[in-house]
Amino acid sequence: xxxxxxxxxxxxxxxxxxxxxxxxxxxxxxxxxxxxxxxxxxxxxxxxxxxxxxxxxxxxxxxxxxxxxxxxxxxxxxxxxxxxxxxxxxxxxxxxxxxxxxxxxxxxxxxxxxxxxxxxxxxxxxxxxxxxxxxxxxxxxxxxxxxxxxxxxxxxxxxxxxxxxxxxxxxxxxxxxxxxxxxxxxxxxxxxxxxxxxxxxxxxxxxxxxxxxxxxxxxxxxxxxxxxxxxxxxxxxxxxxxxxxxxxxxxxxxxxxxxxxxxxxxxxxxxxxxxxxxxxxxxxxxxxxxxxxxxxxxxxxxxxxxxxxxxxxxxxxxxxxxxxxxxxxxxxxxxxxxxxxxxxxxxxxxxxxxxxxxxxxxxxxxxxxxxxxxxxxxxxxxxxxxxxxxxxxxxxxxxxxxxx
Numbered sequence: 001x002x003x004x005x006x007x008x009x010x011x012x013x014x015x016x017x018x019x020x021x022x023x024x025x026x027x028x029x030x031x032x033x034x035x036x037x038x039x040x041x042x043x044x045x046x047x048x049x050x051x052x053x054x055x056x057x058x059x060x061x062x063x064x065x066x067x068x069x070x071x072x073x074x075x076x077x078x079x080x081x082x083x084x085x086x087x088x089x090x091x092x093x094x095x096x097x098x099x100x101x102x103x104x105x106x107x108x109x110x111x112x113x114x115x116x117x118x119x120x121x122x123x124x125x126x127x128x129x130x131x132x133x134x135x136x137x138x139x140x141x142x143x144x145x146x147x148x149x150x151x152x153x154x155x156x157x158x159x160x161x162x163x164x165x166x167x168x169x170x171x172x173x174x175x176x177x178x179x180x181x182x183x184x185x186x187x188x189x190x191x192x193x194x195x196x197x198x199x200x201x202x203x204x205x206x207x208x209x210x211x212x213x214x215x216x217x218x219x220x221x222x223x224x225x226x227x228x229x230x231x232x233x234x235x236x237x238x239x240x241x242x243x244x245x246x247x248x249x250x251x252x253x254x255x256x257x258x259x260x261x262x263x264x265x266x267x268x269x270x271x272x273x274x275x276x277x278x279x280x281x282x283x284x285x286x287x288x289x290x291x292x293x294x295x296x297x298x299x300x301x302x303x304x305x306x307x308x309x310x311x312x313x314x315x316x317x318x319x320x321x322x323x324x325x326x327x328x329x330x331x332x333x334x335x336x337x338x339x340x341x342x343x344x345x346x347x348x349x350x351x352x353x354x355x356x357x358x359x360x361x362x363x364x365x366x367x368x369x370x371x372x373x374x375x376x377x378x379x380x381x382x383x384x385x386x387x388x389x390x391x392x393x394x395x396x397x398x399x400x401x402x403x404x
Contacts (some may be wrong), residue, residue, distance in 0.1 A: 021078045024064055028082040031059045032089035039090050040363035046211040048170050048203060052093045053129050061086075063124045065101040067108055069117070072124050074101075076316040080258045087262025088269070091370045092212035094262050096131075096167045098255035102248075103130035106176045108322075109248040110189045110232035119191075123174075131168040132176030133218075134189060136249045137237050148179035150188060150225065157181070157225040159190065162217055169216030170194060170201040177218075178234050187234040190225050198223035209369030246330035247318055250337040253378075254315055257308045257337070260344040260374055264301045264351045267367035271355035274364075293358065297351050304340075304347040311336035335390040338383045345375040 034055060042052075056062050065082060066073045074082070079101050087094025104123055107116030123130070148161035163177055171194075178189045194201060204215040235241040272294070314333050318325055352368035 024074065024078060025081060025085065027059055027061065027064075028085040031055060031061060032085050035086065035093055036089040040366070042090070043092070043211055043363070043366050046205070046207070049093065049096055049168060049212050049214045050171050052090075052096065052212060053168070053171050056093070056097065057127050057129070060127075061097065062100065062127045062129055065097060066104040066120050066123050067116075069120060073120065076319050077312060080255060080312050083255060084258040084262045084265070087259040088266040089262075090212065091259055091263045091266070091367075091374065092210045092214075094259045095210055095213045095256070095374070096129075098259050099132070099167045099252065100130045100172075102252045102255050103132045103174070103176045105248070105251065105319075106130075106132070106134075106189065106191065106231055109245050110234065112232075115228075115231070126173070128173035129168055129171065130174045130176065131165055131172040132174075132191075133163050133165045134176055134178045134234065134248065137235060137241065146180035148177060148220065150179045150181045150190070152181065152183050155224070156227050157188075157190075157230070159192070159220050159223040159225050162219050164215070164217050166210075166213060166215050168214040169218055170203055171214055175218060176231070187236055189231045189234050190229050191231060192223065192225060192229055194218065196223055207373060209366070209371070209373035243325040243327050243330050244321075244323060247315070247325075247333065250330070250334045251315060251319070253341055254308075254311055254337045256374065257311070257340045257344045260348045260371065261301075261304060261308055263348050263367055263371050263374070264304060264344070267352045267355045267364075267371075268297055268301060270361075270364060270367070271359045274359040274361050290358070293354065297354055300347045300351055304344045307343045308340045311340040331390065335387055338387050341378065342380055342383050342387070345380060348375060 035052070053062075061082065063072075064074050065079050068075045083094055083098045083101065086097055104120065107119040111119070122128070146161070148159065148163055150157040150159050159179055161179065165175065169175075173193060174191050175194055176189065176191050178187050180187055192199065198221045200219045200221070202217045202219060204217070207215065235245070238246070275290070275294075311333070314336050318329055318333050321329075348371035349368075352371045356364060356368060
């Protein structure tokens with residue numbers, strides 16, 4: 001006798017979504033436990049993340065961390081939770097996963113609906129690892145000329161130049177880049193494989209931190225770019241940028257905030273375990289100052305978490321809005337992301353410095369080095385001025401440019 005299909009109601013759909021979220025987070029914890037077991041040895045070796053890519057792929061995280069659609073993908077809140085879980089065990093791999101997840105949204109940020117859907121389907125099917133380096137609109141650039149140039153030809157374009165990529169430069173399956181079209185001056189966003197003819201990677205060796213992230217400089221020498229590899233046009237100024245496209249850069253910065261939170265949590269957990277195990281400078285109960293210090297560091301971590309979660313919720317709602325996103329909303333989201341960056345950067349540097357005073361164990365310094373590299377690119381003063389501009393003058397669209 002055939003089984004009568006069960007009608008899907010909002011409550012059953014929500015339950016199913018909750019079950020999928022819990023299963024994915026369990027998988028992330030399993031991956032994190034696996035990475036934590038040999039984190040110090042792998043960090044000291046500093047090789048490209050080939051093995052780490054395999055671990056992520058075998059666990060299904062590369063396929064899972066793509067934009068949400070019926071039957072596939074992961075919503076923004078859950079994706080960030082997975083990134084943070086992995087980053088607590090190994091922030092380099094968390095960095096790889098964060099950039100992978102955000103760059104899988106590139107089709108939605110820059111391309112049309114059908115092209116984006118086809119890309120996402122292929123990414124899930126092939127379990128692609130994504131990375132990239134797309135620059136934000138910067139009208140006040142020094143005029144030194146583009147580092148990547150596209151020259152039209154009858155079958156598409158030829159791409160030349162060099163671009164630094166912060167993760168998985170040599171091991172990714174798709175790299176997303178922006179380049180200036182020599183004929184029109186338009187900035188086009190393209191995707192390509194690092195195994196394409198004419199693409200080579202100069203791996204960054206001996207980094208201070210994030211040694212396993214696989215940073216490197218991608219060198220492009222007469223690389224053929226087919227029309228289907230062009231995702232779309234990246235507007236050159238904030239005023240002409242579609243509201244949804246304006247979320248691309250703050251989404252990446254927010255994902256990296258979750259990596260920084262993972263560093264904070266990983267450093268505190270490791271220091272706490274060392275203290276409990278009697279391998280720290282001072283044992284619990286022997287010195288009330290030790291309890292005071294842990295209380296201070298835990299409070300800093302909780303504060304950063306609260307700020308990041310508020311920005312994450314705002315970003316999730318903006319991404320859910322899609323093409324219906326209000327024109328002024330990206331500036332408000334960018335302000336929350338800038339605040340999250342400021343708070344998490346300070347917390348990451350403070351906590352990872354202080355734990356070195358609490359415990360002396362091989363590898364504990366990696367948290368400070370990783371935090372230093374992750375937070376070094378954007379000075380706090382620039383973010384604070386942008387936040388102040390937003391607070392004083394409101395969330396008009398022009399303000400969003402200040403957060404880049």
